Amino acid sequence: KNQVEQSPQSLIILEGKNCTLQCNYTVSPFSNLRWYKQDTGRGPVSLTIMTFSENTKSNGRYTATLDADTKQSSLHITASQLSDSASYICVVRGQAGTALIFGKGTTLSVSS
Amino acid sequence: DTAVSQTPKYLVTQMGNDKSIKCEQNLGHDTMYWYKQDSKKFLKIMFSYNNKELIINETVPNRFSPKSPDKAHLNLHINSLELGDSAVYFCASSNWTGANEQFFGPGTRLTVL
Numbered sequence: 001k002n003q004v005e006q007s008p009q010s011l012i013i014l015e016g017k018n019c020t021l022q023c024n025y026t027v028s029p030f031s032n033l034r035w036y037k038q039d040t041g042r043g044p045v046s047l048t049i050m051t052f053s054e055n056t057k058s059n060g061r062y063t064a065t066l067d068a069d070t071k072q073s074s075l076h077i078t079a080s081q082l083s084d085s086a087s088y089i090c091v092v093r094g095q096a097g098t099a100l101i102f103g104k105g106t107t108l109s110v111s112s
Numbered sequence: 113d114t115a116v117s118q119t120p121k122y123l124v125t126q127m128g129n130d131k132s133i134k135c136e137q138n139l140g141h142d143t144m145y146w147y148k149q150d151s152k153k154f155l156k157i158m159f160s161y162n163n164k165e166l167i168i169n170e171t172v173p174n175r176f177s178p179k180s181p182d183k184a185h186l187n188l189h190i191n192s193l194e195l196g197d198s199a200v201y202f203c204a205s206s207n208w209t210g211a212n213e214q215f216f217g218p219g220t221r222l223t224v225l
Contacts, residue, residue, distance in 0.1 A: 038153075043202050043216030043217050043218050043219050044202075045216070046213055046214070089155065099168050099170070100157065102154070102156070104152070104153070104154050105153055105154070
């Protein structure tokens with residue numbers, strides 16, 4: 001069964017600290033993996049999209065990595081800010097023509 | 113300019129009523145989607161339309177009926193609303209080919225009393 005598992009479920013860190021969120025998937029075949037950020041009361045916004053041939057992709061203080069062999073991805077947030085408080089959702093697309101498979105998300109709270 | 117817009121933003125209604133949510137995108141995408149996000153924040157796809165054709169129809173009660181009058185619009189009509197329908201409904205759009213990056217609307221919070 002195609003699944004996307006994220007950990008931890010929730011995380012609290014101090015402003016300025018770094019953190020890493022994990023995503024494991026069993027989707028096969030695999031087309032691409034994306035990370036979305038969802039602020040409270042808003043729709044998800046794409047942070048990065050990676051195909052199986054890409055190992056890392058950055059978007060400002062956000063860096064996503066992908067290991068297609070072990071089917072793992074991580075999202076690293078550097079020098080966290082209060083505005084990083086949100087849910088981060090890992091989403092995997094299987095073969096072309098299939099629906100996206102969403103993880104349940106990690107809720108990040110950044111406190112001052 | 114708003115890329116993907118939904119109306120209304122909030123919808124409070126009684127059980128048994130029929131209601132509609134509208135969605136419009138101005139990105140020129142050929143595919144639109146409806147997602148349901150429950151109280152545990154889990155996003156689940158309901159429907160997808162590509163060029164006005166239904167291409168994804170997950171296990172959703174037939175009380176939910178999507179309608180796509182053109183590529184830029186995908187509306188969701190819900191009949192005989194039930195308490196369990198309370199959730200946030202998100203519309204999204206993308207191009208089906210390529211990376212298929214989806215752009216989401218702001219969501220419609222539906223509360224059924």
